[in-house]
Amino acid sequence: MTSKIFVDWMKRTNQKFRFGNRNVLIFVDNCSSHPDVEASNLRLVFLPPNTTSKLRPMDAGIIQSVKINYRKRVIRHLISRMEACNTASELVKLVNILDAILWIKDVWSNLSITTIQKCFTKCGFQRQIEASESDILASPFEEIMRETEFILDGITLSQFATFDNNLATFATSRDDWETEIVEKAKGVDLNDSERYSDENEDSNEDQKERSDKVISMTEAGVMIGKLKKFLFLIMKKVSLK
Structure with missing residues (x-):
């Protein structure tokens, strides 16, 4: 922000x-x-x-609900693409910025009014109704846990959803605050940025050398993602005219 x-x-x-x-x-x-x-x-x-979160409705469950449902989509996407990749680094590169934007938009659009109301109630905005965290996240949280527990390998979805809680989410006094946020999110040391960039370029070149032979369901899904990105860019250009 x-x-x-x-x-x-x-x-x-x-x-x-x-x-x-x-x-x-x-x-x-x-x-x-x-x-x-x-x-x-x-x-x-x-x-x-x-x-503290006792006064902030967004921190009382709204943000966590969005994160959990967003990462549910990330995991589903990665599972559907696993067969097409040989390494974990290849797999994570199949999630792009457009995917993230569309998933977050979808998650926020589908966030229930009840969830928001309960989070405000939890912070004291409506005293006659009490709401606990279990009420806010109950049924969808349990459903997501069942779907993702095998791939998280002992990590709870709640831990997975909140691992980046300490990342800065707003502008600071540093001139390079944007770069700092991005690099921290990637888990990259700012001092190693040049080395990281070189490795990334080499990896991209290797990826370009791969040729498509037989179209599988996984590859078809990747192509649909590319088509979605193409249509998004076309619609953006049309809206600017």
Whole structure:
């Protein structure tokens, strides 16, 4: 998150509620990427600095629910592509940025209103109804656990969903904060970036040398993914005209 993204989002959201003649109160985490923006139909209320998840609905289960369901899609995708790869490094490269964007969008769109309501209730926004974490994640969480336990090899899905909790998610004072976030997410030391880049280029060259012979279901799935990316780019160009 950056200040620019937040301000742009505020403008679009305010316009939406202005057209609907609605006034909305938004509780916002207190961080440098959330400037105090004045808007006609929106009012920001900042939570105290360094508050715990007891006051933040997003941290009370909403983000975890999104992460769990997103990583469920990642695992399903990797399982469907396993036969086409010889190594784990080849397999993980079959997940691209477009896939991640579409999966996150789909997960967020399918997040139930009940889950969001229970997370707000858990933080005290509605006192007459109590909600626990087990209520918020119960049935879908159990279903996902059954589907993925064989591939996680002893790691719980909850651990898998939260392994990146310590990664920065907003702009910092460092000039290279974006690079730092990306490299940490990859598990790459910034000092080893050049070596990592060279290895990645060599790996990409090896991958290009592979020729498609017989089309299997797995390969067909990969091609569908490429077609999806092509259509996404075409639609983006059309929308810009």
